[in-house]
Amino acid sequence: MSSTAANAVPQKADASAWLAVAAGTIGSFMATLDISIVNAALPTIQGEVGASGTEGTWISTSFLVSEIVMIPLTGWFVRTLGLRTFLLICASLFTAFSVMCGLSNTLDMMILGRIGQGFTGGALIPTALTIVATRLPPAQQTLGTALFGMTVILGPIIGPLLGGWLTENVSWHYAFFINVPICAGLIGLLLLGLPHEKSNWGGLLRADWMGIIGMTAGLGALTVVLEDGQRERWFESEFIIILSLISLVGFALLALSQFISNEPVIRLKILFQRSFGAVFVMVGAVGMILFGVMYMIPQFLAVIAGYNTEQAGYVLLLGGVPTVLLMPFMPRMLETIDVRVMVFGGMLCFAVACFVNLGLTPDSVGMHFVIGQLLQGCGLALAMMALNQAAITSVPRELASDASGLFNAARNLGGSIGLAIISTFQERRISFHMDAIGTATTANSPLAQDYLHALGAQLGGDPMQGTAMLTQLMQQQALVMAYNDLFWIFGIIVVATLPLVFLLKPLPKGVPLAMH
Numbered sequence: 001m002s003s004t005a006a007n008a009v010p011q012k013a014d015a016s017a018w019l020a021v022a023a024g025t026i027g028s029f030m031a032t033l034d035i036s037i038v039n040a041a042l043p044t045i046q047g048e049v050g051a052s053g054t055e056g057t058w059i060s061t062s063f064l065v066s067e068i069v070m071i072p073l074t075g076w077f078v079r080t081l082g083l084r085t086f087l088l089i090c091a092s093l094f095t096a097f098s099v100m101c102g103l104s105n106t107l108d109m110m111i112l113g114r115i116g117q118g119f120t121g122g123a124l125i126p127t128a129l130t131i132v133a134t135r136l137p138p139a140q141q142t143l144g145t146a147l148f149g150m151t152v153i154l155g156p157i158i159g160p161l162l163g164g165w166l167t168e169n170v171s172w173h174y175a176f177f178i179n180v181p182i183c184a185g186l187i188g189l190l191l192l193g194l195p196h197e198k199s200n201w202g203g204l205l206r207a208d209w210m211g212i213i214g215m216t217a218g219l220g221a222l223t224v225v226l227e228d229g230q231r232e233r234w235f236e237s238e239f240i241i242i243l244s245l246i247s248l249v250g251f252a253l254l255a256l257s258q259f260i261s262n263e264p265v266i267r268l269k270i271l272f273q274r275s276f277g278a279v280f281v282m283v284g285a286v287g288m289i290l291f292g293v294m295y296m297i298p299q300f301l302a303v304i305a306g307y308n309t310e311q312a313g314y315v316l317l318l319g320g321v322p323t324v325l326l327m328p329f330m331p332r333m334l335e336t337i338d339v340r341v342m343v344f345g346g347m348l349c350f351a352v353a354c355f356v357n358l359g360l361t362p363d364s365v366g367m368h369f370v371i372g373q374l375l376q377g378c379g380l381a382l383a384m385m386a387l388n389q390a391a392i393t394s395v396p397r398e399l400a401s402d403a404s405g406l407f408n409a410a411r412n413l414g415g416s417i418g419l420a421i422i423s424t425f426q427e428r429r430i431s432f433h434m435d436a437i438g439t440a441t442t443a444n445s446p447l448a449q450d451y452l453h454a455l456g457a458q459l460g461g462d463p464m465q466g467t468a469m470l471t472q473l474m475q476q477q478a479l480v481m482a483y484n485d486l487f488w489i490f491g492i493i494v495v496a497t498l499p500l501v502f503l504l505k506p507l508p509k510g511v512p513l514a515m516h
Contacts (some may be wrong), residue, residue, distance in 0.1 A: 017135040019193030024128030025147045026186050030179060031121035032155025034098075035063065037163035038114075038296070041172035048172070051107045054318040062111045065223045065415065066118030067125075069216050071409045074126045075401030076207065076265045078478065082197030083134075087127055087190050095183040102176035113176075126404035130195075133392040133400035145388045146330035153380045156294060157320045161313025168310050185263055186392065209266035214253030219409070221247035226416040230423035267402045275394040276403060278503035279387050280410045282347065285497045286384060287414025290348050292422055292490060293376065294319075297369055300483055304476065305365045315366040322377035330385050339386045344501045346383025347494055349375045354491030358484050362476050390504055422486060429485045433478035 038045070040058060045051075051059070077086050104110035128151070132144035166174045187288030221243040234242050258264050270276050294316060301307035301315060308400045326333075333342065353375035360368065388407070 003510065004464040004475045012137065016193050016195075019189050020131050020135050021128075021147065021193075023087070023186055023189035023193050024124075024131040025151050026182065026189065027087070028125035028128035028148060029151035029155050030094075030182050030186070031067075031124040032151065033159045033162070034117060034121055034179070035067075036156045036159030037164065037166075037175050037178075038063070039160060041163050041167040041175050044167055044172045045110070049104055049107045049214070051110075056506070058107075058111055059114055059118050061224065061227045063114040063118040063121075063414065064227065064412065066115045068223050068409060068412045069220050070119045070122030071126050071412065072219070072266045072405040073212065074123045074344060075130075075405050076212070077123065078127065078130065078401050079200065080207070081199045082086045083127065084129070084190060084194035084196055084201055085479040086123065087194070088187060090120040090204035091183050091186050091190065094124070095180055098176045098179040098183075126401070126408045128408065129388065129392060129404040130401050133404070134397065135194075138393075141264040142334040142389055143331040145392065146327060146334070146385050148388060150327050150385075153290075153323050153377075153384055154320050155291060157316055160294070160298060161317050164309030164313045168308070197463050206259040206263070208265040210264060211254050211257035211261060214255075214257060215265060216250070218247050218250030218254055219413075221250060223413070223416050226420040229420055230427065234424075266405055267399060268406075270399055270403055270474065271392060272393050274503050275390060275505040276406075276452050278500040279391045279394065282343065282383070282409055282500055283387055283391075283415035284417070285347070285411040285494055286380070286387070287411040288418030288421070289354070289376065289490060289494060290380070290411070291331070291415030292418030293354070293487075295419060295422060296483060296486060297373075300360070300364075301366060301479075303458055304362060304480060309368065311366070315369055318370060319372035319380065322374055323381045325382040326378070330381065334386065334389050338506050339390050340501050340504050340506065342382045342386035343390070343504060344498065346379045346381070346386065347501070349379030349382065351491045351494040351498075354487045354494065355381060357487045360480050360487075361485050362473075362480055365482075394505060396424055411479050418490070421489065425486060425489060426482050429482035430475075430478045433481040434474060437474050437478060 031148075042059060045059060073447060074086075080086075081089070094117060097113045101110055101113035101117065105115060128148045129145075132141055132148055138143045162178075163172075163175050166172065166178070225240055225243050225247065229240055235241055235244075255268070258268055271280055297315060298309070298312035301312045302309075307315075353372045356375065357369065359374045391403050391407045392400060
């Protein structure tokens with residue numbers, strides 16, 4: 001941060017600034033919570049709105065696509081409408097779209113509500129970091145960053161548990177209705193904590209529409225490609241080819257707008273700054289772990305161990321324990337420990353968390369994931385919060401909105417890439433392991449014959465049932481081996497990002513940290 005920017009704000013934030021930070025924290029928590037809370041209720045929702053399994057995936061995909069498009073656009077909206085006006089509009093519309101989703105009785109109505117939730121909720125995530133960067137002095141930004149980091153971490157962790165509990169004990173509708181009282185409190189905090197800024201409506205006419213259209217097409221189409229690529233057999237599908245071309249043209253328009261527009265919708269030049277560029281890549285890797293591993297563990301526990309959504313949610317909740325325990329110490333740690341050390345330690349925890357899960361067997365249950373979840377929680381607390389702080393201190397204050405948008409877009413895009421890796425490699429590795437097991441287990445194998453005879457005796461002498469059970473066991477074993485492969489892949493991805501730590505700049509030292 002420049003000395004001029006640092007002197008533009010007081011050295012100690014007042015009460016209204018902290019109310020604004022609280023509003024940003026609640027808004028980002030609510031938006032990240034809604035990413036995962038609905039996934040737990042998805043099978044029930046599909047049944048009630050009359051959607052097939054394939055159609056039902058759009059309930060999640062529509063939210064992710066609209067959210068990832070909105071996140072980078074947030075900085076432009078803030079500059080055009082003013083921060084308070086923009087957030088009040090988004091919070092009010094998010095409430096309305098949440099009610100619409102809760103009242104949905106058709107798939108079209110549900111998808112329309114989820115698109116609205118994604119657009120308006122997507123704005124609530126990066127603006128939280130913008131509030132920290134612009135409303136708090138440097139001496140107190142580490143505390144604000146820690147609060148923001150905790151919500152980003154805990155939202156996706158608590159979501160599946162809360163969604164599963166509401167679906168099992170109340171109704172799936174309340175996974176959406178729960179947003180209404182939270183939004184009411186959020187609007188009150190925004191009115192108290194943020195000053196009114198004059199809107200620049202003329203900016204709509206002078207906007208970088210080439211960049212806006214390019215970013216919307218590029219990110220939107222890319223997210224759908226990543227979400228549906230494997231299901232559509234990737235480039236065997238005309239649908240995926242067309243979307244890929246749309247994405248390519250969109251990003252080309254976005255790049256061209258950087259040279260043509262006087263005020264680009266988002267300033268991509270900050271990606272070429274050494275420190276922020278490294279942050280962007282590492283946050284993408286964190287997104288892969290955050291969303292990818294959190295998807296794999298419940299799926300494994302449901303298919304292999306027979307856990308329900310609520311039981312799997314408690315296993316995921318373990319990842320939030322280190323975050324809560326480390327939270328009070330994070331501001332002081334950010335002040336006294338080199339940010340590069342914290343990020344390296346956090347990313348190392350991620351890698352080890354993946355590698356300790358390599359010993360999965362068909363007998364593995366929730367206890368097998370305890371060490372990995374605790375390590376992942378430590379990694380999230382250390383790496384995410386340190387990367388948050390590195391992001392907002394690596395760019396000038398006037399570029400805080402752009403940095404925040406790119407930071408959060410990297411996390412969500414990383415999550416989409418992680419889920420695409422899972423869907424692609426899981427199917428292919430299952431086929432690979434089934435072929436390997438089948439080659440070793442032939443009809444002429446004495447061990448296979450003895451096993452079939454033993455199964456047949458247990459099942460009343462029916463050889464067909466014995467063969468069917470053996471096939472089922474082979475498929476289960478292949479699935480477990482595929483999960484082991486996926487944890488290995490994610491671990492290697494994290495290890496590959498570790499050298500980027502040395503590109504980060506240390507945080508400014510010598511500034512006293514005010515504790516609240």
